[in-house]
Amino acid sequence: MSIYDEMRAISQTLFPEFKQGTISLVQVTPGAGAIDNPGTPTEVTTNLNATASGSIFKYVSQGLALITDMLVVAAPVDGITITKNDFIVIDGKRCKIIEDVSKPAAGVIAVWKFIVRK
Secondary structure, three states: OOHHHHHHHHHHHHHHHHOOOOEEEEEEEOOOOEOOEOOOOEEEEEEEOEEEEEOOHHHHHOOOOOOOOEEEEEOOOOOOOOOOOOEEEEOOEEEEEEEEOOEOOOOOOOEEEEEEEO
């Protein structure tokens, strides 16, 4: 077991204690029909153990975020892969994932980190 596996297990243990409000992940799968009529997309919602805060200056100065964006930090959920097509819902308000800045950037992800925008 690598140190990142251990850090992932720690984050999955700690985040349920510190989670804020209701934060969930909505994964959207496009309809499977023809390109001109794809049909209704399906959405799968997963509750997250997460916290939300304002943008961090580092991401704003690097051009990854706007000052009005939020940073969502969550314990990873096994078996789920996040894409930029997904949404984060914070207390009923749907936000678009702008950037995935999860740590570490490669290998076993110990903590999910997303810059989201209303």
